Amino acid sequence: MPITRRRFIKLALSSAAAGLAPAIPSRLWAAEPTPAAYPDLVAVRDGSPVRMFETGIQALGGLSRFVRKGQTVLVKPNIGWDKTPTEGANTNPELVGRIVKAAYEAGAKKVYCFDHGVNKEKACHKRSGIAAAVEANGGEMRSADKKSHYREVKLDGEVLKNVLVHKLYLDSDVVINVPILKSHGGGRVTASIKNLMGVVWDRRFWHRHGLHQAIGEFMQVRKPDLNVLDAYLVMVNNGPRGVSTDDLLLKKMQLLSPDPVLADTAGAKVLDVPPENVKYLGIAQGLKLGTMDLKGSDIKRISLET
Amino acid sequence: MISTTRRRIQLLFLLFSITASFGLITHRGVIAGYNSMHVFPSLSALFWLALPPAIWMTALFLLLPLIAGRLYCSYLCPVGLLQDLAARLGDKLGIKARPVAGFHELRILVLVMSVGFMALWSSTYLYFDHFSNLGRVYGVLDALASGGPFGTSFALGLLFLGTILIVPIFFPRWFCAALCPSGTLFMLLQRWSLFKVRINEDCAECGLCHDACPVRCIHDEGIDMDQCIACLECLRVCPSEAIGYNAGAGRIGRLFAERKPDRPAGAAASRKSFLKTATAAALGAAGAYFVKVRILEAAPSRPNTVVPPGGSSWDQFLQRCVGCHACVNVCPTDVLMPADFENSALGLGKIRMDYDAGYCSYECNACLSVCPSRALSYYPLPVKQRIKMGSSKIDEELCIPYAKGKDCAACHEQCPTGAITMKKHKGVFAPVVNDDYCIGCGACDYACPVTPDKAVRVTPREVHTFAFNPKQHGPKAKIGEQFLREAQDEGFPF
Numbered sequence: 034m035p036i037t038r039r040r041f042i043k044l045a046l047s048s049a050a051a052g053l054a055p056a057i058p059s060r061l062w063a064a065e066p067t068p069a070a071y072p073d074l075v076a077v078r079d080g081s082p083v084r085m086f087e088t089g090i091q092a093l094g095g096l097s098r099f100v101r102k103g104q105t106v107l108v109k110p111n112i113g114w115d116k117t118p119t120e121g122a123n124t125n126p127e128l129v130g131r132i133v134k135a136a137y138e139a140g141a142k143k144v145y146c147f148d149h150g151v152n153k154e155k156a157c158h159k160r161s162g163i164a165a166a167v168e169a170n171g172g173e174m175r176s177a178d179k180k181s182h183y184r185e186v187k188l189d190g191e192v193l194k195n196v197l198v199h200k201l202y203l204d205s206d207v208v209i210n211v212p213i214l215k216s217h218g219g220g221r222v223t224a225s226i227k228n229l230m231g232v233v234w235d236r237r238f239w240h241r242h243g244l245h246q247a248i249g250e251f252m253q254v255r256k257p258d259l260n261v262l263d264a265y266l267v268m269v270n271n272g273p274r275g276v277s278t279d280d281l282l283l284k285k286m287q288l289l290s291p292d293p294v295l296a297d298t299a300g301a302k303v304l305d306v307p308p309e310n311v312k313y314l315g316i317a318q319g320l321k322l323g324t325m326d327l328k329g330s331d332i333k334r335i336s337l338e339t
Numbered sequence: 340m341i342s343t344t345r346r347r348i349q350l351l352f353l354l355f356s357i358t359a360s361f362g363l364i365t366h367r368g369v370i371a372g373y374n375s376m377h378v379f380p381s382l383s384a385l386f387w388l389a390l391p392p393a394i395w396m397t398a399l400f401l402l403l404p405l406i407a408g409r410l411y412c413s414y415l416c417p418v419g420l421l422q423d424l425a426a427r428l429g430d431k432l433g434i435k436a437r438p439v440a441g442f443h444e445l446r447i448l449v450l451v452m453s454v455g456f457m458a459l460w461s462s463t464y465l466y467f468d469h470f471s472n473l474g475r476v477y478g479v480l481d482a483l484a485s486g487g488p489f490g491t492s493f494a495l496g497l498l499f500l501g502t503i504l505i506v507p508i509f510f511p512r513w514f515c516a517a518l519c520p521s522g523t524l525f526m527l528l529q530r531w532s533l534f535k536v537r538i539n540e541d542c543a544e545c546g547l548c549h550d551a552c553p554v555r556c557i558h559d560e561g562i563d564m565d566q567c568i569a570c571l572e573c574l575r576v577c578p579s580e581a582i583g584y585n586a587g588a589g590r591i592g593r594l595f596a597e598r599k600p601d602r603p604a605g606a607a608a609s610r611k612s613f614l615k616t617a618t619a620a621a622l623g624a625a626g627a628y629f630v631k632v633r634i635l636e637a638a639p640s641r642p643n644t645v646v647p648p649g650g651s652s653w654d655q656f657l658q659r660c661v662g663c664h665a666c667v668n669v670c671p672t673d674v675l676m677p678a679d680f681e682n683s684a685l686g687l688g689k690i691r692m693d694y695d696a697g698y699c700s701y702e703c704n705a706c707l708s709v710c711p712s713r714a715l716s717y718y719p720l721p722v723k724q725r726i727k728m729g730s731s732k733i734d735e736e737l738c739i740p741y742a743k744g745k746d747c748a749a750c751h752e753q754c755p756t757g758a759i760t761m762k763k764h765k766g767v768f769a770p771v772v773n774d775d776y777c778i779g780c781g782a783c784d785y786a787c788p789v790t791p792d793k794a795v796r797v798t799p800r801e802v803h804t805f806a807f808n809p810k811q812h813g814p815k816a817k818i819g820e821q822f823l824r825e826a827q828d829e830g831f832p833f
Binding site: 078116151156160218219220241244271276277286302303305332334336 | 700739745748753
C-alpha cells in the first residue's frame with residue numbers, strides 16, 4: 034500500500050520506539066513465538082460461530098498475533114443486505130461482535146466497522162444486527178455511502194487503474210476481514226476476496242470491465258491481515274442475496290487464515306464448487322497474493338464435538 | 340404583540356410536521372396519523388369506499404371546529420404559521436396590514452369544486468389543498484438539500500411558498516381567507532361551533548383587539564366570523580374583559596358576534612348574498628365536472644414509468660394521487676420522485692418511480708403506509724412483496740455476459756425474488772428472467788452496470804397483478820429439501 038503521511042508518521046514513531054526497545058523489560062518480547070509455528074489455515078466445525086472463532090483464533094496463535102497494543106483495527110464484515118441474521122446474507126452478528134471484543138482484548142486502541150453494501154446502509158446496519166453487536170462491544174460503526182469517505186489509489190492492474198478505496202481500509206493498522214460464505218451468480222463463490230468489493234466506491238465499474246480480473250487484482254492495494262470466513266449458515270443457492278431460507282444449509286464451519294486466497298479455496302470446496310472454476314482465485318494466485326494449494330498448505334482441522 | 344404560547348405551539352407543530360414528512364419519525368402510525376389530520380386528501384379516500392390511514396384522526400379534526408372553531412388553522416397549520424411570520428415581517432416594516440374579506444363567493448366556489456373533484460374521483464383539487472401544497476414546499480427543501488430534481492413540482496412548491504411568504508406581508512393569511520378549501524370547510528363548521536369568540540357590552544372600543552388580531556377581522560361593528568380563526572389573541576389583549584370565548588353568551592353579545600360587517604342588513608340583501616353564494620357553488624360544481632369529465636377523461640394517458648406499489652392501476656393511481664409527496668419524503672431508496680411530463684400532463688406534480696435513482700426496496704412498504712388519499716393502498720409487507728408492477732427484460736445485445744462473454748451477475752445479485760437466474764452461456768453465466776416471479780421492483784435495472792443504456796429494463800404494467808411466491812414455487816435448493824437442513828457429511832471437504 035502507498036505510504037501516506039499518516040503511515041509515515043506512524044512508521045517514524047514506531048522506529049523511534051524500537052530504538053527505546055532495549056529499555057523495556059525483555060519478557061514482553063519473549064512471549065512472541067516465530068510465525069512459522071502457526072498453521073496456514075484453521076478450519077473449525079460443529080460449534081457456534083463465537084465458539085468456533087475462539088477455538089480457531091487460539092490455534093492461529095491468538096488475535097494478539099495480528100493486533101498489537103494501541104493499534105486501530107478495521108473489522109470488515111458483509112453488511113450488504115437489508116436482511117435478518119437468519120437469512121444468511123450478512124455475516125453472523127455475534128461473530129462480528131466477538132471479534133470486536135477480541136480486538137480490544139488484544140489491546141486495540143479503536144475498532145471500526147463498515148461495509149459499502151448493496152442495499153441502503155442504514156437499513157442494513159440495523160436489520161443485520163451487526164451495528165448493535167459492534168456497538169455493544171465498544172466498536173464504532175462508520176458510514177461508507179458518501180464519496181468523501183474514499184480516497185483514490187493508483188494501481189497497475191489490467192482492469193483497475195484508479196480505485197476509490199475507503200479511507201479506513203487504507204489507514205487502519207490492522208484489517209480483519211469477516212466475510213460470509215455464499216454462492217454467487219457472477220463470481221461463483223463469494224468469500225474473503227469478493228468481500229473486499231465492499232471497501233470500494235464504484236462496484237459497477239468492476240462488473241462492467243471484468244468482474245473476476247478486478248476482484249483478483251484488487252488486493253494489490255492491501256491484503257487483509259486476517260480472514261475469518263463465516264461458513265455457519267451457508268447460502269448454497271441463489272446467492273449472494275438469496276430468495277428464501279430454502280437456499281441455506283447449516284454447515285457449522287469457520288475458516289480462519291491470514292491468506293484470503295487459501296481461505297476462499299477451502300470455502301469453494303465447502304460450497305462444492307471446484308476452486309479452478311472461480312477465476313478470480315487463479316488471478317490472485319498468479320499475482321502472488323496467496324495460494325490455492327490446499328494440499329501443500331499446513332491446515333489444522335478442528336472438530337468441536339458437543 | 341403576539342402570544343408566545345400560540346407561536347410556540349405553531350413552531351412545535353411545524354417541527355412535528357417536518358419530522359413526520361421527512362421520515363425522521365419512523366413510527367408509521369404517527370406519520371399516518373399526521374397525514375390523516377388533513378381532511379382534504381383523507382376525505383377523498385371515502386369516495387373510493389376506502390378509509391384514510393387513521394380515520395379517527397380525520398374525524399377528530401372534523402369535529403374540532405364544531406366544538407372549538409378553527410383551532411387547527413390558528414394553532415397548528417404550518418401554512419398559517421408561515422403566513423403569520425410574513426405578516427409579522429410586514430408589521431416590522433411598517434406596512435399596514437389589510438383584512439382579506441369579500442372573497443366569500445370565491446372560497447365557496449373553490450370548496451365546492453374541490454369536493455366535486457373528490458366525488459368525481461379526481462385529485463385535481465391538489466392545486467388548492469394546503470396539505471398537498473405544503474408537501475411540495477417540503478419537496479422544495481428536499482430538492483435544495485439533495486441537489487434536485489428541479490422540475491414542475493419544484494416550481495409549484497416554490498410558487499406556493501412565494502405566495503404564502505410575500506402576499507401576507509400586505510394581506511395577512513390571504514390564502515386562508517380566499518382559497519384554502521379546508522379553511523372554508525372549517526369556517527362553515529365554525530358557524531355552529533359551541534365555543535366562539537364573542538364581544539360583550541363591557542367593550543370600551545379601545546381598538547386593542549383590532550390591532551392584535553392576526554387576520555384583522557375585528558371591526559367597529561364586531562367580529563367577522565367568516566374570517567375569525569379562533570386564535571384568541573383578542574382575549575389576551577382586552578383590558579376590560581369584554582371579549583369571551585364561551586358557549587353562548589348573553590343576547591347582546593350574540594348580536595355583536597353574529598353581525599356581518601361587510602354585508603348590509605335586511606332581507607333583500609340576505610337573499611342577494613344567498614343567491615351569490617349559490618351561484619358560486621353551482622359554478623364550482625360545474626367546473627369540477629367540466630374539468631374531470633371533459634378534459635381529464637378525454638386526455639390520453641399511458642404510463643411511461645412504473646406505477647408505485649399499491650397504486651393498483653395507472654388510472655386509479657392518477658385519479659387518487661394528490662401530489663403531497665408524503666411517500667417521496669419517506670422513501671428510503673429515493674426511487675419515488677416528483678413527476679414532470681414523463682406520464683403526460685396528467686401526471687404532473689404527482690409521483691413516479693425512477694429506476695435510475697433507486698429501486699423499490701423489497702423489505703419496505705413505507706409509501707403504502709403513509710399515503711393519505713389511498714392513491715397507494717395499504718398492503719402488509721408480505722402482500723406488497725408480491726405486487727407485480729412491471730416486468731424485467733434483458734437486452735442480450737447490451738448485457739455483458741451475452742455481448743462480451745464476461746461474468747457479471749450484477750442484476751442477479753440484487754433480484755429479491757429469484758426471478759433472475761444464471762444460466763450457462765458459452766463458458767460464462769448469463770442472466771435469464773422468469774416473469775412469473777418478477778415483481779418489477781427495478782433492483783436489477785438500478786444495479787445494471789451497462790451505460791448509457793441499461794441492459795436490463797423494467798417495462799411498466801398498466802394494471803398491477805401479483806407474482807408467484809418464490810417460497811412456494813421458486814427454484815429449490817440443490818442440496819437439502821427441508822428448512823435449514825443440517826449438512827450430513829462428516830469432516831471437511833478439503
